[in-house]
């Protein structure tokens with residue numbers, strides 16, 4: 001177990017290193033001359049040269065990357081070249097909304113997946129219904145789902161606000177915060193539930209159709225609910241959890257879209273704005289946060305899977 | 320099949336499988352996997368079903384227990400377990416009835432236990448929530464009985480193993496646990512689908528001994544599927560040989576070495592090292608078992624049969640009684656041929 005964690009930590013460092021290096025290179029190659037962008041089209045060549053020197057823009061990319069990395073390792077992500085605000089501070093403001101949005105989306109996605117899977121297993125017609133619905137939902141882009149939700153629940157029914165994010169520390173407290181988070185969570189959760197359901201459903205089907213331990217449970221004379229609860233569901237949980245962890249990476253693109261549509265001041269929105277204004281330090285700070293987060297979540301998912309699934313536990317022990 | 324060596328007043332049969340057919344539904348077609356299987360079993364009797372891979376042995380047993388998914392398979396005929404035709408029951412009734420009279424031990428013990436449940440709990444569950452339940456059962460009682468059963472099936476260090484997960488046990492141990500679960504359900508008939516084929520030779524013998532003891536002690540009837548005709552002949556009272564989904568020969572086990580007359584059975588005997596005891600080296604059967612979707616004309620075995628004649632290609636042999644308790648599906652049984660040769 002400890003060896004696995006160490007192994008994964010080394011992998012994590014390598015992944016973070018490679019991704020940030022690639023991102024650093026790309027951002028610097030593709031974003032054009034930041035100095036020209038910052039100073040405007042009419043800047044004098046002297047002013048541009050001075051800014052170049054100040055931002056070290058004339059150094060080779062690899063040198064600048066290691067400069068940046070050196071700062072990062074000391075906990076310094078630099079300052080925004082646009083607002084001169086420290087990147088770390090922007091991130092501390094942006095992380096809570098994004099984190100809350102992802103949790104909300106997972107709750108919606110998992111709940112929908114479990115309910116629809118239960119329906120899909122129980123009867124044939126409900127199976128057809130929910131697989132059809134999942135297919136339909138899956139084919140609608142996230143931003144369209146978000147807009148449809150806003151039109152129905154905000155504009156038409158006036159049931160839910162679409163007011164971005166309300167800090168739980170503000171006047172409305174958690175109540176207002178959560179109400180504001182419902183629609184964004186549903187918009188994002190709807191995007192992941194079809195995949196969750198597809199995997200959960202096929203895993204359970206597979207067990208019911210092929211696994212001899214299910215037949216043995218039936219031959220014991222157990223009630224169907226007992227067979228399902230003790231002999232089928234527990235064997236799906238581990239795989240399902242590790243799948244949730246891997247899906248987190250896929251969730252990021254949806255986060256960017258949903259934050260944009262609902263005006264949530266999270267990391268996605270922050271990074272989009274940074275791309276727009278050629279704000280390399282902010283963009284890289286956001287990327288670093290996301291990559292680190294995804295890698296950690298994957299590790300946690302794997303560890304949980306191992307803890308609860310004796311099969312994996314045993315192979316790890318003997319391996 | 321009637322076994323003349325039985326006493327005049329026979330106990331009621333425990334298993335009566337009658338003209339059992341199983342079709343696989345596949346792309347609008349129905350492929351026959353089992354064709355007219357029949358057998359009868361009385362208390363404490365041991366039946367072995369022998370045949371190559373794909374003969375329909377497992378499917379036949381699962382059909383008899385009502386385990387086949389009706390969306391995939393069509394089953395006709397009848398399978399009476401302790402007097403009740405399980406094929407005539409509704410799915411719900413069957414789920415209550417079958418486990419109360421029959422138990423099943425599977426081919427691959429690695430797959431037949433729930434990997435996420437401790438083995439002791441899997442046995443105790445049969446007493447607590449399954450057909451081993453009795454009024455007044457408590458968790459403590461169920462666990463005590465489960466532990467005792469683990470000792471009965473000779474699992475060493477049973478107290479420790481009680482808390483183990485299946486993957487912490489060897490294949491033989493797992494199979495003992497499965498047998499313990501089967502026993503916990505107090506069945507009247509135990510079906511064993513190649514219970515030892517995934518185990519090493521010494522464990523095989525130990526497991527077969529265990530099943531034999533169970534039969535002797537509890538009067539349970541057993542149906543054992545195997546590839547191994549020698550094993551079948553030594554451990555059972557009756558032997559059924561299946562080929563291409565059909566019974567091709569059925570005879571008392573003690574007569575297998577001397578009286579078997581279907582060329583397929585004799586080929587099986589020659590394929591096993593030294594069942595006939597004359598020291599001849601084993602000769603494997605040439606050719607492949609038939610594809611159920613594409614059965615040969617006439618006798619299904621004719622393409623591989625050394626004695627096949629013209630009528631074997633065109634006419635379909637029926638199962639006929641050739642001697643007491645001995646049935647045969649063959650136009651030219653080996654014994655006849657030997658007699659002809661002798662009289663020449």
Ligand SMILES: Nc1ncnc2c1ncn2[C@@H]1O[C@H](COP(=O)(O)OP(=O)(O)OP(=O)(O)O)[C@@H](O)[C@H]1O
Nearest residue numbers: 343352370371372373374375376377378379546611
């Ligand atoms: N679930 C299934 N779906 C489709 N065909 C099947 C299924 N199970 C078995 N069959 C087919 O049915 C035939 C008989 O299979 P069965 O498992 O009864 O053979 P068997 O005699 O038990 O062989 P073995 O010794 O390999 O276990 C084979 O041709 C097999 O391909």
Ligand SMILES: [Mg+2]
Nearest residue numbers: 376377378512
């Ligand atoms: Mg089989």
